Amino acid sequence: xxxxxxxxxxxxxxxxxxxxxxxxxxxxxxxxxxxxxxxxxxxxxxxxxxxxxxxxxxxxxxxxxxxxxxxxxxxxxxxxxxxxxxxxxxxxxxxxxxxxxxxxxxxxxxxxxxxxxxxxxxxxxxxxxxxxxxxxxxxxxxxxxxxxxxxxxxxxxxxxxxxxxxxxxxxxxxxxxxxxxxxxxxxxxxxxxxxxxxxxxxxxxxxxxxxxxxxxxxxxxxxxxxxxxxxx
Numbered sequence: 649x650x651x652x653x654x655x656x657x658x659x660x661x662x663x664x665x666x667x668x669x670x671x672x673x674x675x676x677x678x679x680x681x682x683x684x685x686x687x688x689x690x691x692x693x694x695x696x697x698x699x700x701x702x703x704x705x706x707x708x709x710x711x712x713x714x715x716x717x718x719x720x721x722x723x724x725x726x727x728x729x730x731x732x733x734x735x736x737x738x739x740x741x742x743x744x745x746x747x748x749x750x751x752x753x754x755x756x757x758x759x760x761x762x763x764x765x766x767x768x769x770x771x772x773x774x775x776x777x778x779x780x781x782x783x784x785x786x787x788x789x790x791x792x793x794x795x796x797x798x799x800x801x802x803x804x805x806x807x808x809x810x811x812x813x814x815x816x817x818x819x820x821x822x823x824x825x826x827x828x829x830x831x832x833x834x835x836x837x838x839x840x841x842x843x844x845x846x847x848x849x850x851x852x853x854x855x856x857x858x859x860x861x862x863x864x865x866x867x868x869x870x871x872x873x874x875x876x877x878x879x880x
Contacts, residue, residue, distance in 0.1 A: 656680040656719040659726030663828055667863035682715045706746035713753040721761035721870050724750045729833050734792035743796035751807050762815040763869045770798040781878035808876040816873030818866050819880050825859035
């Protein structure tokens, strides 16, 4: 990917998306920051003339196709986290339906380069086995976020392996770092632990990721990622 390429970033007003925009700009790319139409998230401020903010509705195929028209590559970070329930179907509409809309828009527009931000939560319980690209996905998970991310992961892989897209997938775990201003569910949990509001923890371990490291990995996948590759 050439340094002067234009890269569209969905979810650009979010925690990870805003960091991805900054890294791409630092590496000489122009950025089309695709933000949630009607939402209060905005693209990073003070980043110069190489960023264009473009509000769109990820659940609307026509809106997505218009937002991605004329770019050289797409980074798809837009997602919602639903852990306990998804009564309104938002996780299904955004995480799965939105990803399908992005894939369809890329194919329809002849745009082959896509980096999809998946998640380790798309995969089923390992139970002592090693996590890898061929580990089974957990599309039947009772956690709406995990189930919808698993199905979206499979949809992107199918398009890549069928030769329709030059698509790579990046799978982080819980993100922490600067800019988590709301905070996110992970950030809120860490604050709860630090402030003594979470009185107990289960025995075990968890994989944390610095959001800046993940953003750099995503930008690296834009430039050098292999079609159908899954990066952790």
